Amino acid sequence: MSEYTVLGKSVPRVDALEKVTGAAQYGGDVHLPGMLHGKFIRSKHAHAKILNIDTSEAEKLPGVRAIITQDDVESGRRVFATDKVLYLGEPIAAVAATDPDVAEEAADLVKIEYEVLPAVQDVMEAIQPEAPHLHSDDTKDGPARRVLRTELRKLERDDSQDHSARIAELNAQMEELADEVYYNVSAETHSDAGDVEQGFAESDLVVEDTYVIPRVHQTYMEPHVSVADVESTGKVTVWASTQGPFAIRSGIAGTLGIPLNQINVIATTMGGGFGGRFGVALTHVPAVLLSQKTGRPVKIQMTREEEFTDGRPAPGCVIKLKTGVKNDGTILAREGLAFWDSGSVSGASIGSTIRLRGVYKFPHLKVDAYGVYTNKSGTAAYRAPGTPQVAFAGESQLDDIARKLNLDPVEFRLKNMRVEGDPVPAGPNEPKVGYKETLQAVADAVDWKNRTKGPNQGWGVAIGDWTNGCGPGGMFVSIHEDGSARIFHGSMDITGTDTALAQIVAEILTLPYDEVTISRGDTNSAPYATGSGGSVVTFTMGNTAKLAAEDTRRRLLELAAERLNTDVESLELKDGQVSTIVADPPKSIGFGELAAYSLSTTGGPIVGKGSFARKPSTPALAAQIAKVEIDPETGRIKVLKMASSQDVGFAINPMAVEGQIEGGTVQGYAWATMEEMQYDEGGNVNPGFVDYRVPTTADLPTVQSVIVEVEAPDGPFGAKGVGEPPITPTLATMANAVADAVDIRITELPMKPEKVVDALHGNGK
Amino acid sequence: MRNFEFFEPETIEEASDLLTKYNGTAELLAGGTDLIIEMKARTAMPEHVISLEKIPGLTGIDYDEESGLRIGALTKMRTLENDPIIRERYTALAEGAGEVGGVQIRHLATIGGNISHGSPAADTAAPLLALGAQVKITSADGERTVPIETFFVGPGQTVLKTGEIVTAFECPARSANQGSQYIKQKIREVMDLAFVGVAASATADNGAVSDVKIGLSAVAPTPLRATDAEAIVNGNSLTTELLQQAAAAASAQSSPISDLRCSAEHRREMVGVLTRRTLQAAVDRAQG
Amino acid sequence: MKKHPVSLTVNTDTYDLLIEPRKTLLATLRDTIGLTGTKEGCSTGDCGACTVIVDGKAVTSCMMLGVSANDKEITTIEGLASRDQLHPIQQAFMDKGGYQCGFCTPGFIVASKAFLDENPNATEAEIRHALGNNICRCTGYTKIIEAVMSAAEVMRNS
């Protein structure tokens, strides 16, 4: 039983009423008098030189107020393509007009002359010398060449001896590894621990495979939108649907060279983000530019098609993975090489490649990762960025190993999992974690030991780990004369974080939940708050709320001590009042009375302040088990059961936590079975929901969520970030279930029916 | 969307005259679920849009044991899907209509639009082929009837000439010893366009199977009948072997393309699988 | 291009408007009338965020021209609750946590209402099938279905 009265309860969210009645104001709902509508003129090719931009026809269209290109960007920072476009849909110009249809018409009238260049979409082709080199002809060494080059550099620097023989030898070896000269590399990371070669040599079984994970779109339901209003004084107001209003403010300031204090970002309610709604480039900066030029408010709302061609989705990648184990199932070594498809700019997720180590205890690890340029839009975060991809590779491979060694896949994982204090390959030792508890919980939930299956049915299990982020945030809590409390802050709520904050403050102040209200300020008024991504909000703002509420409590006690003629130590907060702990007769005073009294004190009104930046965050695990049935003739996969457990530290609001688990799991399911942004030479070919499929209510049964609570030492009341982990295992969970059902190992996602049928044919079925 | 002039004629003649007058720059609007998509994508930019909604007599389902079934062109998918007679006697059509988009789309989408649009993947095309439908076409010059087999000419192309409007679909009366089924190969359970669609209809005839018709969608430039497969089954009693032969014949008669959805090979294979399944189901249903 | 006079009855009010034929019902509701509870998630009929009820039937308002809605009765999310009481489906979405970002919520609630009005005894499978025209990216649907099922029960009992 929880010792709390408000925490740990599934109270309805603070924004429930406005959301179920349609009253909530999203970015697209902002409508200002005299507002113009902006539209982009976008590249029609994946790779081309721009020879000429002719806006003359478009300018003549009645209702058109401005057309801007890179020439209009005084700061010189790249907002629009100028000489070259690098992907289909890249913005070249933007138009503002009195009506969205007129703007669209005008965009259609802008004539652009191109010289089409060869494009490259596949990462493994892009690293080749013959591929078009998007930004430069520079090359990088592959993993083996890197090792040689390191030695070479060392020897070359060492004058104490003559190394020429060895140097010649190394150079010759480098020559032989010509296929390890990579072009179009945008970024690289490398880590290792122990000696993988030794690890593989000591292994009884070594399994190796290549995994291909497609680029997918976050597919938040509200497309990007912003409304910008630049006053004649130069003051900029932006209504933005964003995960990070403060990042948008600094982004606009940095891109356009506008002083920070001239920019106010009013963050509206947001229709989902999942990591994809942080950047300023897509709509915010162009809207400001158009408003600057026209002197009128301008709204830019992307269409769903534009979201697909010019959004910043999650990168696809190719992972070559090798794992060595002993016959008893002890993991010894793992070596991974990943190529991340960055698109046309250096992008997100590559740092997650290290998570190939999973949460397993083994001595030998080597991970090399490269980001690779292709002719696609750039990428951004998507729910535990990079981790679903690497967990797919890692957990699929473990499943194959368990099968080969005839081990129960749950037992096999439990046996190898790290516990508190265990060394982490290429990382600091494990803090307090609940890996085993989490996997065991989901196994128990489906009665794993007694599972049964019919023909063409199978069970799959997988796990995924993640560590929530942490960031700065400030907050005020004030007490009103009616005794209620109000929270004021600037962090964005998508998942129900405001509700968790209200619960925390209510608990500490001993108020009923509905006596705590919460307001979000704009960037002009609210204290700084970190962006809502990386599962940071509950952890960061929760800690902030705790501090602010404690500060409020301190002041309440202080005032009450004055009023009741006693000292602070003999008082406590109870049921929304300050009462004496042991006094006889008992004395108490309401918050309302104290709030009223405070107005005439030297100290003034009751305002508690919380400010927080950093504490160690704790790793969390998600574990899943799916039961599927395959139609072996049509290749269609039906999910019969999906259970998902997660270590959340402490569930401040179990209903909200379950919602995160369910939502993330279904996104993972979709990545495994249907989602994939498809490209050909010309660019993205499925920019809409007809051919980019996301699941509907009819595709899955109820997701059974299982909450595991292993306290996070530094989390507010032990809570950890919960938003991201649940998507991490599902890609592998599904692939493992399919493998169990019909004995095929699909290493390339998504597992569309054709792929399943083909794999079955490959197995002679 | 580009702007256009909007008309709501109240008679077929008036509509036909408008189509003729604005030949090349006019489009008919039924439910709009194909046309509005195309206008938004600017792949259709009509200057004149002629709504059929105000013309009386274009909606509704009539059934008569003598003359058979008549479906007004403007009948909504949702109506077809829920209609008791269609569900019972023309089951494949109820299933095909029920496969179109989702409920909200089916409240808008009409059968006339689905067929007139000429998409090879139209979900009511295969059922109408299997059920022997005739297309009633009217223009200011009069009326003509075209068997559904000859209605489609190519992707997005039909036999409709300037000024012609589809008014109804007619199918022969059906009795209790006839059955039909439509199956669509898809990824999502709902809201997916057909990778392959197959409909079969059969009459159970003293142990033998007769009057077999098989319609295929999304596997050729137009929806088509799998006549070779039909010939294999007709007059025989259904055996596993016969089903296999029919499936192979239907695959062979299809001429699918590879596209972003799937490969031609997969489509051809699915034609076989679904032909077998729908045939079996049609016969099972015919036998009650 | 000629604008058309239309008369739309939205929730309880009648609006006599002059609109361009190219404006969809969705654009008319949101931009002309100012009822922004109905959302635009795709504009191609695929996501259901724009669902409204026209003459008793749920439709995607992005797939219907405003001029085609002339003389019709339209119910939007704003028309579901009375002054002092939420519609049981709204209440259930609140109580069961049937939303997160909330962008899909008006569409889901309106689609559910139209469906349950016609199919008060619908099973879970039928509800899952009927709501397939609506996409929610946040919830994974479990709590949405729970909400609709429990609202159906409340509606049956009242």
Ligand SMILES: Cc1cc2nc3c(=O)[nH]c(=O)nc-3n(C[C@H](O)[C@H](O)[C@H](O)COP(=O)(O)OP(=O)(O)OC[C@H]3O[C@@H](n4cnc5c(N)ncnc54)[C@H](O)[C@@H]3O)c2cc1C
């Ligand atoms: C989200 C979504 C999902 C869809 N899913 C499917 C699906 O699963 N399966 C499927 O088959 N289709 C699907 N469609 C396509 C579309 O809904 C159907 O083809 C629908 O039946 C078209 O009918 P309509 O009345 O809306 O046609 P409209 O768009 O009004 O018209 C389509 C075309 O036919 C012409 N036309 C219409 N009526 C007549 C007539 N009586 N005589 C002559 N010409 C006429 C029009 O001029 C126009 O060119 C989907 C569409 C959407 C938006």
Ligand code: FES
């Ligand atoms: S906006 Fe209409 S269905 Fe998506």
Ligand code: FES
């Ligand atoms: S709650 Fe966000 S899309 Fe449904």
